[in-house]
Amino acid sequence: MTFLADRRRDAAERNATLGVPTISDEHWRYTNLRGIDFGAFAAAPSSVVLESGALPAGVLLMDLEQAAAEHPELVEPRLGAIVSTDEKFAAENAALWNDGVLVYVPRGVVVAEPLRARFTIADAGAAQQWRVLVVAEEGARLTFIEEHGEGQPGYANGVVELHVDAGARVEYVTFQNRHRETLHFATHRAHVARDAELDWVAVALGARTGKSRMESRLTGPGSSAKLTGAYVLDGTQHVDLDTTQEHDAPHATSDLFFKGVLNDRSRAVWRGVIRVAEGAQRTDAYQENRSLLLSPSAHADSIPGLEIKANDVRCTHAATIGRVDAEALYYLMSRGLDREAAEKLIVEGFFVDALERIGAEDLRETIRDALLAKLQ
Amino acid sequence: MADLVIRNLHAKIADSDKEILRGIDLTVSRGEIHAIMGPNGSGKSTLSHVLMGHPGYEVTSGEVTFDGTDVLELGPDERSKLGLFLCFQYPYAVPGVTVANFLRTAVNAHRDTPIRIPEFRKQMADAMDLLEVDRKMSSRYLNDGFSGGEKKRLEILQLAMLKPQLAILDETDSGLDIDALQIVARGVNHHVGADMGAIVITHYQRILDHIRPSHVHVLIDGRIVRSGGPELAHELDAAGYASHMAEV
Ligand SMILES: Nc1ncnc2c1ncn2[C@@H]1O[C@H](COP(=O)(O)OP(=O)(O)OP(=O)(O)O)[C@@H](O)[C@H]1O
Numbered sequence A: 001m002t003f004l005a006d007r008r009r010d011a012a013e014r015n016a017t018l019g020v021p022t023i024s025d026e027h028w029r030y031t032n033l034r035g036i037d038f039g040a041f042a043a044a045p046s047s048v049v050l051e052s053g054a055l056p057a058g059v060l061l062m063d064l065e066q067a068a069a070e071h072p073e074l075v076e077p078r079l080g081a082i083v084s085t086d087e088k089f090a091a092e093n094a095a096l097w098n099d100g101v102l103v104y105v106p107r108g109v110v111v112a113e114p115l116r117a118r119f120t121i122a123d124a125g126a127a128q129q130w131r132v133l134v135v136a137e138e139g140a141r142l143t144f145i146e147e148h149g150e151g152q153p154g155y156a157n158g159v160v161e162l163h164v165d166a167g168a169r170v171e172y173v174t175f176q177n178r179h180r181e182t183l184h185f186a187t188h189r190a191h192v193a194r195d196a197e198l199d200w201v202a203v204a205l206g207a208r209t210g211k212s213r214m215e216s217r218l219t220g221p222g223s224s225a226k227l228t229g230a231y232v233l234d235g236t237q238h239v240d241l242d243t244t245q246e247h248d249a250p251h252a253t254s255d256l257f258f259k260g261v262l263n264d265r266s267r268a269v270w271r272g273v274i275r276v277a278e279g280a281q282r283t284d285a286y287q288e289n290r291s292l293l294l295s296p297s298a299h300a301d302s303i304p305g306l307e308i309k310a311n312d313v314r315c316t317h318a319a320t321i322g323r324v325d326a327e328a329l330y331y332l333m334s335r336g337l338d339r340e341a342a343e344k345l346i347v348e349g350f351f352v353d354a355l356e357r358i359g360a361e362d363l364r365e366t367i368r369d370a371l372l373a374k375l376q
Numbered sequence B: 001m002a003d004l005v006i007r008n009l010h011a012k013i014a015d016s017d018k019e020i021l022r023g024i025d026l027t028v029s030r031g032e033i034h035a036i037m038g039p040n041g042s043g044k045s046t047l048s049h050v051l052m053g054h055p056g057y058e059v060t061s062g063e064v065t066f067d068g069t070d071v072l073e074l075g076p077d078e079r080s081k082l083g084l085f086l087c088f089q090y091p092y093a094v095p096g097v098t099v100a101n102f103l104r105t106a107v108n109a110h111r112d113t114p115i116r117i118p119e120f121r122k123q124m125a126d127a128m129d130l131l132e133v134d135r136k137m138s139s140r141y142l143n144d145g146f147s148g149g150e151k152k153r154l155e156i157l158q159l160a161m162l163k164p165q166l167a168i169l170d171e172t173d174s175g176l177d178i179d180a181l182q183i184v185a186r187g188v189n190h191h192v193g194a195d196m197g198a199i200v201i202t203h204y205q206r207i208l209d210h211i212r213p214s215h216v217h218v219l220i221d222g223r224i225v226r227s228g229g230p231e232l233a234h235e236l237d238a239a240g241y242a243s244h245m246a247e248v
C-alpha cells in the first residue's frame, strides 16, 4: 500500500500548485468554471456498485483501493501510467480518489457478460472522486459499462485509464445520467496496443455542467478505436466533449461518430483532434459530429481538428449543426402526426445511424430508450 | 352533397407578396373525381399545399370548408384527421425512420386506441400486395434513396392505409411507367366511391384513362379558367393551353 500513499501525496502536492482552469486554457475555452466553489463539496463515503455475471478464473472486478493492497504487482505499474497529474482535475483525482474500480482480464480470457460499475452521489452536496483502471491483457475480451446514475446533486470528478493490450478487444460504455444540478468531470484515456480494438460508446444525458475528455492513443500498428457518442440535452445543460484520436503507430484506424440533440437553452461542445505522429503511415482516421437543434436558443459548437505529421494517411472530418427540417415536419404532420410526434420520429431517425454502430442489441435498445425518454 | 368547398381562395408565399392563387372556386363531393390540369407554375401544387396546410403559404382571403368545418383554421395533422390526404408531388425523405414505423405511427394518429401489431402487419401487407410493393420496403427508411416510382407507390400505400375522405393527387402519374400507373390507378379506384372524393392534378390524359374524372378544370395563373366534363381533358391533350392563355 505504500506506493499508493506516496502517489497520493505527490498528487496532492501537484494539485496544490494547479489552479482551476479558466477559459484561456486551451481545453476549457468553451466551458467556464468561474463562480463554482469546488471547496463547498464535502468528501463522501464510497458509493459505487459493481455488477457482473459469473467471472472466469483470474478476472477481477473489485474496489481499486483493495486491489492496490491485494494485487500491487498488477496495480502499481498500470495505475497513473496513462493519465498523468499535469492537469488540475486529474491531479485532484489522483490525490483524493475514493470510488475506485479495477477491471482486470488476464491474457486470452474472454468475459462474455458485461461488467458494470454504477457511480452515484448518495448525499446532496457531496464530492465523488471516481476512478476506473481497466487492464485487458493480450488477447483478452471484455465489455465494461461505466454508469453514472442520477443520485443527488454534487460534484463528480473521475479518471479512467484503459490499457488495451495487444490483440485485446474492449467494449467500453460511458453512460452519464447524473442529477440535473451535478457537475460532472471525467478524464478518460486509452492506450490501444498492436492489433487491439477499442469500441467505445459514450452517452450523455445528465449533469448541469459536464466536461469529458475522451482520449484514445493508438500505440500499436493495426490497432483501432471506434468512438460513438449520443447525447440529448435540455434546459440549461452544458456538456463539453473533448476527444482525441492519437495515431502514434502506422496502420491504425480510428472512427469517431458523435450525434447530439439540443433543446431549450442547452449547449453542447464537441472538440475533436486527430493527431498523427511522424511515422504513423497508413493511418485511417475519421471524425464526424452532427447536432440537431430543437430550439432557437439551443447552441452547439463543433470544432474538428487535424494535426498530421505523416504523409501517407487518410484523415477526414465532417460536422454539421442543423434544425428539424420544416418540410419533413409538414410531410409527417400531413399524415396525422401532431408536431410533437412528428418531431419525435425525426429525432429518433436522427440517432439511428449512431445506434446502428452499437453491436450488442440489448445495449442498443437500452440506449435508444434512454435517449427517447429524455426527449419526452 | 357538398363536401370540400373552396370559395374565392387567394394565397401567397408566406414571406413574399407574390400572390399565386388568385381566386379559386371549387366544390368536390364524395364519389367525384376532379382533374386539375394547367401549365407549369400555374399554382396546382400551391393549391394542394394550401389545402393541406403547408406553413410556407398564407391564405390572404377566401374560405375552405370540409363537411362544413373551416379547414383553414386547422394544422396539417388536424386536416389529416378530418379526412384530407395529399399525395405529394415530391415526397420528403426521413432518414432513420422505417416505413413500417412511420405507417404505424400515422395509422395510430387516426385512431383512439393503438392498432394491434398483427392487425397492422396484415393491413400493411394487404396494401402492399394490392399496390405490388415489395414487402421489404417496410423496413427501409422513409423515401430515403427511393426511386421516383417507389416514392409514388408509397404515397398511394399511405392513402390505402389511412383511407381518407378526400384525396389530392399531385402529379402522382409523373415518373411512373405504364404498369406502375395502372397499379397506382387501381389503388386509387379501390378507394374512390361513396366514401372518397379526389382531386387529380396532372399534365397528361394518360392517368385519366385509368382514373376517370367526372370533372376537369383548367388552372392558369392562379385561377380556374375553364371547367367541363372528361372531354375537356382530351381537348387539352390535343390543343394545349394556348387558347386559354389568351383568356387570362
Ligand atoms: N415556396 C415557394 N417559393 C417561391 N416560389 C414559389 C413557392 N411555391 C410556389 N412558388 C411559385 O409559385 C408558382 C406556382 O408554383 P406551383 O408549384 O404551385 O406550380 P404547379 O402548377 O404545381 O407547377 P408544376 O406543373 O411545374 O408542378 C411558381 O411560379 C412557383 O415558382
Ligand SMILES: [Mg+2]
Pocket: B044, B045, B046, B089, B170, B171
Ligand atoms: Mg406542381
